[in-house]
Amino acid sequence: xxxxxxxxxxxxxxxxxxxxxxxxxxxxxxxxxxxxxxxxxxxxxxxxxxxxxxxxxxxxxxxxxxxxxxxxxxxxxxxxxxxxxxxxxxxxxxxxxxxxxxxxxxxxxxxxxxxxxxxxxxxxxxxxxxxxxxxxxxxxxxxxxxxxxxxxxxxxxxxxxxxxxxxxxxxxxxxxxxxxxxxxxxxxxxxxxxxxxxxxxxxxxxxxxxxxxxxxxxxxxxxxxxxxxxxxxxxxxxxxxxxxxxxxxxxxxxxxxxxxxxxxxxxxxxxxxxxxxxxxxxxxxxxxxxxxxxxxxxxxxxxxxxxxxxxxxxxxxxxxxxxxxxxxxxxxxxxxxxxxxxxxxxxxxxxxxxxxxxxxxxxxxxxxxxxxxxxxxxxxxxxxxxxxxxxxxxxxxxxxxxxxxxxxxxxxxxxxxxxxxxxxxxxxxxxxxxxxxxxxxxxxxxxxxxxxxxxxxxxxxxxxxxxxxxxxxxxxxxxxxxxxxxxxxxxxxxxxxxxxxxxxxxxxx
Amino acid sequence: xxxxxxxxxxxxxxxxxxxxxxxxxxxxxxxxxxxxxxxxxxxxxxxxxxxxxxxxxxxxxxxxxxxxxxxxxxxxxxxxxxxxxxxxxxxxxxxxxxxxxxxxxxxxxx
Numbered sequence: 162x163x164x165x166x167x168x169x170x171x172x173x174x175x176x177x178x179x180x181x182x183x184x185x186x187x188x189x190x191x192x193x194x195x196x197x198x199x200x201x202x203x204x205x206x207x208x209x210x211x212x213x214x215x216x217x218x219x220x221x222x223x224x225x226x227x228x229x230x231x232x233x234x235x236x237x238x239x240x241x242x243x244x245x246x247x248x249x250x251x252x253x254x255x256x257x258x259x260x261x262x263x264x265x266x267x268x269x270x271x272x273x274x275x276x277x278x279x280x281x282x283x284x285x286x287x288x289x290x291x292x293x294x295x296x297x298x299x300x301x302x303x304x305x306x307x308x309x310x311x312x313x314x315x316x317x318x319x320x321x322x323x324x325x326x327x328x329x330x331x332x333x334x335x336x337x338x339x340x341x342x343x344x345x346x347x348x349x350x351x352x353x354x355x356x357x358x359x360x361x362x363x364x365x366x367x368x369x370x371x372x373x374x375x376x377x378x379x380x381x382x383x384x385x386x387x388x389x390x391x392x393x394x395x396x397x398x399x400x401x402x403x404x405x406x407x408x409x410x411x412x413x414x415x416x417x418x419x420x421x422x423x424x425x426x427x428x429x430x431x432x433x434x435x436x437x438x439x440x441x442x443x444x445x446x447x448x449x450x451x452x453x454x455x456x457x458x459x460x461x462x463x464x465x466x467x468x469x470x471x472x473x474x475x476x477x478x479x480x481x482x483x484x485x486x487x488x489x490x491x492x493x494x495x496x497x498x499x500x501x502x503x504x505x506x507x508x509x510x511x512x513x514x515x516x517x518x519x520x521x522x523x524x525x526x527x528x529x530x531x532x533x534x535x536x537x538x539x540x541x542x543x544x545x546x547x548x549x550x551x552x553x554x555x556x557x558x559x560x561x562x563x564x565x566x567x568x569x570x571x572x573x574x575x576x577x578x579x580x581x582x583x584x585x586x587x588x589x590x591x592x593x594x595x596x597x598x599x600x601x602x603x604x605x606x607x608x609x610x611x612x613x614x615x616x617x618x619x620x621x622x623x624x625x626x627x628x629x630x631x632x633x634x635x636x637x638x639x640x641x642x643x644x645x646x647x648x649x650x651x652x653x654x655x656x657x658x659x660x661x662x663x664x665x666x667x668x669x670x
Numbered sequence: 671x672x673x674x675x676x677x678x679x680x681x682x683x684x685x686x687x688x689x690x691x692x693x694x695x696x697x698x699x700x701x702x703x704x705x706x707x708x709x710x711x712x713x714x715x716x717x718x719x720x721x722x723x724x725x726x727x728x729x730x731x732x733x734x735x736x737x738x739x740x741x742x743x744x745x746x747x748x749x750x751x752x753x754x755x756x757x758x759x760x761x762x763x764x765x766x767x768x769x770x771x772x773x774x775x776x777x778x779x780x
Contacts, residue, residue: 290742297749304756308763316764317775320695323757324773327702328690330753334709334746341739342716 165212166221166234168205169244169281172198177274184268191270192259198274199255202281203248209241214639216646218656220287228287228657229348229664235287237653238643239491243284243415246495249625250408250502251277257506257618258401265310265399272309276302276405283412287657289340289347289374292416293333296381300326303409306402307394318397325380325390333377339370349424350657351664353650356428364430371431375417382413384439384476385446388469392453395465400509401618403461404502410472411498418479418487423653439480440569444576446473451580454587460508460520460595463587464501467545470580471497477573478560484644485563491640493556496629500544500553503622507537510619511595522591527599535596537623542592544626546584547577552629557581559637671719675711682708695761695771699754706750713743 176198180191213219219236222228255273263269279299286292304326308319341347343363344355359367376387383391391410395403425431450473453466471493478490508520511534518525528534540551547553557577564570629636646652658664682704689701717736727734761771768775 290745294745294749297753301752301756304760308760311767313764313767313775316760316767320760320764320773320775323753323760324690324698324702327753327757328705330749331702331705331709334706335712337742338709338713338716338739341713341742342718 164221165205165208166219166236166285167223169202169209169248169285170234170278172201172205173274173278173281177271177278180271180274181268184271188264188270192263195255195270195274196252196259199248199252199277202277203245203252206241206245206248209236210245212236213238213241216642216652218646218652220656229346229351232291233287233348233657234285235653235657236285237656238639238646239415239419240284242491242495242639242643243411244281246411246498247277247280247284247408249495250498250622251405253506253618253622254401254404254502255618256621257404257509258399260618262310262399262401262509266308268305269309272302272305273405275299276306280408280412284415287349289349289352289420290337293330293337296333296412297330299409299412300330303406306405307398309402310399315397318394322390322394329377329380332373336370336373336377339366339373343367343370348657349420350654353424353427353654354658356425356430359430367430368434371420371425371434374420375435378413378417378420379442380413381410382417382476383410383446383469383472384413385442385449385473388446388449388472391469391472392457392462392465395468395505396459396462400461400505400512403465403505404622407468407498407502407505410468411475411494414472414475414479414494417476418647421479422482422647423650426648426650436480436482440477440572443473443476443480444569444572446470446476447576447580449473451576451583454580454584457587458522460511460522460591461505463522463591464504464508467504467584468497468501470584471501474560474573474577474580477569478563481565481569483563483565484641484648486560486565487647488637488641488644489556489559489563491643492559492633492637495636496544496552496556499622499625499629500541503537503619503625504541504545506619506622507534507541510534510616511538515595522594524594524598524600528596531596535592537619538588538592538596540623540626542585542588544629546588547581548585550630551626552633553581555630555633555637671721675715675719679708679711679715682711693772695764695773698773699757699761702757703750703754706746706754710743710746710750713739713746715739716742 176194179194183190213236221234223232276299279295279302282295283292286295304323307322308315343366344352346352346355380387395406398406447470450466450470454463457463457466475490475494478486512520514528515525544551544553547557561574561577564573686701686704689697717739723735724731725735765771770777
């Protein structure tokens, strides 16, 4: 049973290797292996959630090398929730990709599996260098996925994305070198204890190191001023890939939360490192994303800016850091990830149905199966902009009732409500352009409506929307428990390193 | 030794940053490579510099060199190498698709 914790990383990794070894056997095999692997990961994620529901923090030392020298994987409620969200996004995205998107380039399926392995690894690891390695695994896979399908726009977006992330990785390495040089450890739990007893001459270096590290996480999470890559890259990716990428910004948020709360919370050394900056920047991200939604000329750009918007909202909640706000964010995060992922898939279907016009917000030919796509658009639009009665509304109510009675809280009220209004406005205007104002087709007729089999991914993604509403009670209770366990910190630290453990140290000249 | 290493890292970072901000994708790739060299040297220095520390803990020997930064730097080198190779391939492909090696894929000046 102890190996259950390794499966979310191992299963996609093995699946990717199998696909590469057997890639001459045709796409059917790769699809079968990929879907089986994702289904297995989803099953393991459910088991992990059930296993950690009681509040236990579960650790596995790889190769049985004890922490802090060996690498540990740690599962607490936060980690397994993120793994479950990843599985819930990956399965519909992969189903949607099997409609032929996966054949527009080479090696789509191995990249997809490696991306999931990297995401799960980043959520489960308890070691900062290992976090870097899993970041790289998911980034390498995402570089391949982003340019999947080719075309000048994707190449340009891909080049920018890769260069930006390579620069981010280099900064991460510099931060890790400084952390190891000053604290002598990269294990998160060990580091949290060592931070309390560092010598005075290392203070500035330690602050610099963690400052650099947090900048990297802010870049991955796409918070202003490091957020301009996101709409560009996500709108250029093919729809199933963009759906999977909806999880990727959440890795940055997760890492930010994990390192800030579990690693740095109790230490006076790093006090105030980020708190004066993060809230204003997060609110500014919401504002810029709202403007981006207004200015977008394509549906996928609208959705990409909505991803950015939700990132800003979540970052504002995490920056304030009260238990109630983190709990609300832990309900809002699965909602926004699932809904924006589904919206990317829907935008793909709409673009396909309109032929050459694609998902540009101009009048185009009448879509086949427009009523069904319209119904899906209505559901997702209501959910994503936070209108009642769907999960976006519930999440926003939770966030706003938990907002503090301070300047930051008032700013959250104003920006969250206005951004929801603007989002609803833009989506309504786009819907009328897309669905109600077709021009007579004078070009080639639009391709016939996709059969049901090709809509399975979208249908599965849509099925999560009522589940998020009907299950709001248990989900928000789980979110509250997650926030409490995270803020308590001690269970995590004690599970990784027993409090009375004597750790032998390197001798430093 | 420390002075030499820090000057070297500083020079690499300065050159790398300057190249990273240039217009052509080839310079950008060179800049990223130099930056990753600087990061690798910094990791290596994280284990402290010593001139005659043995690499192994042999009997009777007091303080071997810290092995962890060497393992870390090896990982970082491998990852950086793979990333650079991918970036070169991507830049070549982008040049083929857009017809220019300008990083935004367009020539502003004739």
